[in-house]
Amino acid sequence: MDRPTKAKAVKRSAGRPRAFDRQKALGIALDLFWRHGYGGVSIGQLTAAMGISPPSLYAAFGSKETLYREAVALYLDRYGGFMSGLLDDRRAAREAVERALQEVARQFGHADHAPGCMVSCAELQAAPDNAALVMEMAKLRQSAQCALHGRLEAARTSGEIPPTTDTASLAAYYAMVIQGMAVQARDGAKTALLKRLAVLAMQAWPE
Amino acid sequence: MDRPTKAKAVKRSAGRPRAFDRQKALGIALDLFWRHGYGGVSIGQLTAAMGISPPSLYAAFGSKETLYREAVALYLDRYGGFMSGLLDDRRAAREAVERALQEVARQFGHADHAPGCMVSCAELQAAPDNAALVMEMAKLRQSAQCALHGRLEAARTSGEIPPTTDTASLAAYYAMVIQGMAVQARDGAKTALLKRLAVLAMQAWPE
DNA sequence: TCTATTATGTAGCGACCACTACATTTTAGG
DNA sequence: CCTAAAATGTAGTGGTCGCTACATAATAGA
Numbered sequence: 001m002d003r004p005t006k007a008k009a010v011k012r013s014a015g016r017p018r019a020f021d022r023q024k025a026l027g028i029a030l031d032l033f034w035r036h037g038y039g040g041v042s043i044g045q046l047t048a049a050m051g052i053s054p055p056s057l058y059a060a061f062g063s064k065e066t067l068y069r070e071a072v073a074l075y076l077d078r079y080g081g082f083m084s085g086l087l088d089d090r091r092a093a094r095e096a097v098e099r100a101l102q103e104v105a106r107q108f109g110h111a112d113h114a115p116g117c118m119v120s121c122a123e124l125q126a127a128p129d130n131a132a133l134v135m136e137m138a139k140l141r142q143s144a145q146c147a148l149h150g151r152l153e154a155a156r157t158s159g160e161i162p163p164t165t166d167t168a169s170l171a172a173y174y175a176m177v178i179q180g181m182a183v184q185a186r187d188g189a190k191t192a193l194l195k196r197l198a199v200l201a202m203q204a205w206p207e
Numbered sequence: 208m209d210r211p212t213k214a215k216a217v218k219r220s221a222g223r224p225r226a227f228d229r230q231k232a233l234g235i236a237l238d239l240f241w242r243h244g245y246g247g248v249s250i251g252q253l254t255a256a257m258g259i260s261p262p263s264l265y266a267a268f269g270s271k272e273t274l275y276r277e278a279v280a281l282y283l284d285r286y287g288g289f290m291s292g293l294l295d296d297r298r299a300a301r302e303a304v305e306r307a308l309q310e311v312a313r314q315f316g317h318a319d320h321a322p323g324c325m326v327s328c329a330e331l332q333a334a335p336d337n338a339a340l341v342m343e344m345a346k347l348r349q350s351a352q353c354a355l356h357g358r359l360e361a362a363r364t365s366g367e368i369p370p371t372t373d374t375a376s377l378a379a380y381y382a383m384v385i386q387g388m389a390v391q392a393r394d395g396a397k398t399a400l401l402k403r404l405a406v407l408a409m410q411a412w413p414e
Numbered sequence: 415t416c417t418a419t420t421a422t423g424t425a426g427c428g429a430c431c432a433c434t435a436c437a438t439t440t441t442a443g444g
Numbered sequence: 445c446c447t448a449a450a451a452t453g454t455a456g457t458g459g460t461c462g463c464t465a466c467a468t469a470a471t472a473g474a
Contacts (some may be wrong), residue, residue: 015420016470037332124328125244169403180387196376200411221451282430
């Protein structure tokens with residue numbers, strides 16, 4: 001990590017240079033994994049879509065599993081912005097959640113990429129061999145919900161929402177909403193409908 | 208279908224009798240498909256769990272795909288009862304939905320079977336080869352949502368809910384809630400929490 | 415130019431996939 | 445008993461899976 005292995009395109013280490021765009025290939029993997037899941041995409045489909053051969057893929061990404069993890073990281077980086085909006089403490093909690101759900105609706109229904117949420121629908125059902133990945137993705141969802149819980153708890157102690165509010169259930173509720181919206185989007189729901197769902201979901205807000 | 212091939216256990220057609228309990232084997236397939244999805248379960252795992260050999264499985268169920276379809280049908284028969292409760296027109300719509308969501312919470316968190324909902328999480332991400340099954344499961348979810356829409360529309364015309372209510376969005380909302388609850392249950396949410404989510408979800412009810 | 419390093423293309427590894435050919439066994443009906 | 449019918453166990457089928465051995469090609473630094 002600290003060695004200048006491939007930090008910049010300018011500074012290149014010895015050896016034959018890569019003949020393909022690693023980031024673009026990763027983006028292709030992201031799209032395939034998003035649509036079809038880990039087990040639903042084969043190395044053959046990946047290499048075909050990337051226009052490279054298996055050895056090139058393995059030299060660049062290590063294994064199918066590490067490629068998947070890297071694709072998830074790219075997803076969070078590219079499309080996971082609504083989570084930071086959800087937690088934004090420069091806004092009132094209610095406004096932050098309301099805006100985040102609207103952003104989720106926009107995001108999940110966007111036509112430029114796969115519908116829904118890669119993480120919400122990730123490995124909900126998977127082969128027993130992929131138990132490690134299954135657990136990782138579940139933990140990813142759990143940690144997001146946990147962060148929201150923290151934000152809501154802060155809102156409770158600051159008096160933004162009633163002191164009797166069950167913030168754990170409320171966090172689970174909005175996690176559920178986002179996960180449900182992801183399924184709806186996967187099944188073809190457009191942004192307009194998703195936004196209406198977001199509005200309805202906000203009626204559960206305390207007070 | 209109309210020939211008495213295997214209608215009753217009493218009336219048995221010629222040939223060597225089956226050496227295993229077909230319904231029990233189907234129940235095992237249901238459990239495996241529920242937990243791991245269609246692509247996540249292999250014929251080898253199925254035959255091992257059933258205690259039979261591949262030819263017996265194929266003689267009894269035809270193919271992996273038809274076995275999956277039959278397992279889904281069994282799921283709907285055994286565990287899909289909350290849908291009829293959701294549509295029950297002998298009750299007020301609000302009460303029907305409220306009770307159905309409580310039943311969903313009980314069902315999804317029950318320890319005697321896989322957590323969550325087999326249909327809600329079915330084939331959300333799957334291999335391109337299984338596109339037919341993917342579409343079938345999506346249609347199954349869609350038809351359930353459509354039935355709920357019909358029930359809500361009836362409630363609107365009967366004056367049970369305001370005439371300005373957007374029943375399509377409301378149906379999508381409760382479908383989203385159930386699908387989100389399925390993900391929450393899959394990730395370990397217990398019935399107690401799921402019931403609190405159901406209560407929160409009811410706050411979106413019109414008027 | 416020489417060496418070290420890295421990526422590439424070709425070809426194929428063993429393991430598993432869904433599925434089946436085939437002979438045998440067990441039943442029902444005659 | 446016989447024949448027809450259906451299920452069984454054994455032992456595979458061709459195909460695809462994730463992954464790799466190996467020789468070659470292309471670069472950096474000396």
